[in-house]
Amino acid sequence: MLSLEKLQEIVSAADFDKLIGEIENEWFDCKASPYQLQNDISKKELAKDVSSFSNFEGGFIFIGVKTSQSDEHFGDEVESLRPFNKSLVDPIQYRNVIGDWVYPDIEGVDVKWIEITSQAGRGLVVITVPEQKESTKPFLITKTLDGERKIETLFGYAQRKGDTNKPATIADMQRYIQSGFHYEKQIKNQLDGIEVLLRSVAQHNQAQVQSRTNGERIEQRITRALEHAYLGNERTITISAYPNQPSQLQTIFLTSEHSIRRHLETPPILRRGGWSIETLDQARIMRGEMIRVANGDRKVIDLYKDGTLVFIALADHRFLAWHDEERQKINSAALIEVIYSFVSFYKLVLDDLENLPEEITLRVDFKNLHLDDIKSYLLPYQLGSLAQGFEDQRRDAPDNDGAVEKTFLTDNFDIGAVAFELIREVYLWFGFEEEKIPYVQERDGLKTINADAIASL
DSSP: OOOHHHHHHHHHHTOGGGGTTOBOBTTEEEESSOOOTTSHHHHHHHHHHHHHHHTTTOEEEEESEEEEEOSSSSSEEEEEEOOEEGGGOOHHHHHHHHHHHEESOOTTOEEEEEEOTTSTTEEEEEEEEOOOOGGGOOOEEEEEEEOSSOEEEEEEEBOOBTTBOOBOOHHHHHHHHHHOTTHHHHOOSOOHHHHHHHHHHHHHHHHHHHTSOHHHHHHHHHHHHHTGGGGGGSOEEEEEEEESSOOOBSSTTOOSTTSHHHHHHSOOOSSTTSOOSOOOOOOEEETTTEEEEEETTTEEEEEETTSOEEEEEEOSTTTTBOSOTTTOEEOHHHHHHHHHHHHHHHHHHHHHBSSOOSEEEEEEEEEOTTGGGOOOEEOOSOTTOGGGGOGGGOEEOSSSSEEEEEEEEOTTOOHHHHHHHHHHHHHHHHTOOGGGOSSEEEETTEEEEOHHHHHTO
């Protein structure tokens, strides 16, 4: 994965061939051709792209670089360079559009055409966005439109999340303004009044939660999470976990560095550009009983104070499946990696509980796998194997909706072994024997997911 430092080296040396084969990430984005700045739609697109980097940690936009969706990583892969003549882009016009459409001014932003040594007269445009001071954020997309009868001011907000920079929705904007954008970053100490309120709410809600069975409670919470971005209408995978004995998380409502809340914002991952539960979002408290993070309309995670964790993601070509919208072939590596990542994070949840429960239940739900009369299906083999092309060995999802679950003892909790057992249930649901599960190793007589094999993809 290319870091900011490595990207700066590439730009300084004009060694753009080193971009080929890399996956777009938080710090760089690629455009195959220049922005068409003759209309406001394209100007807004430029402002959105640049401001999203300024609202994160800075980065680079490379114009004249073609990408395609990757089969082995989550995100677009640089395919080739498409250099063009310098006359096709006016850097001054770009800087003027950025200045007119982004507020406040982004310090140090630079637009430069750089010639490729091997192709005289042809090059790429690099937009460099330095990291900005926290005190100047957020950078808003804004424009005053002076019409014949009225003057209107439009504004929006975008932040880089992984390989995307999806603008905030109206609901997001209202929430940012209502809660105060810098509140959590500036206030580090716990406020006694809020703590008392949260404890009161917790005691009130605990009586209600304990009156329901675990099964009823998890169904209700999954349904609630599916309401995010209308995920209930999409093909989805839900992974959930909950303690079978009552307990409470200790640091869910704290903002300290090692709190479970901060771990949810930066969960463990096997590799950059892989399939994980990472959202790059800031957790927010909801109803005094849970915190939530989301990645646009692709992922949402709810963590409850009683230790229940619900993760939902799109199970189609936008996340879990390969890139053919008409086939909906689930990517076996994506399925295994995201389940392993979930289990890995849930180990941190267990470590934060006041009282470690004797048992936990983990569950995987699929929804709408027959959407639009196109059945999602699975080929069990690992990426790059010849067997991945044997479509006659595919297994269609047996039902539109389905669920599997398994109970585990928390004593000697082994992430790889627990992940294997849960994946085994999913493979059986699709009709595959456990021997077909890839990325498996045997350790001390125990079958586990081989995390190193996935990390090396």
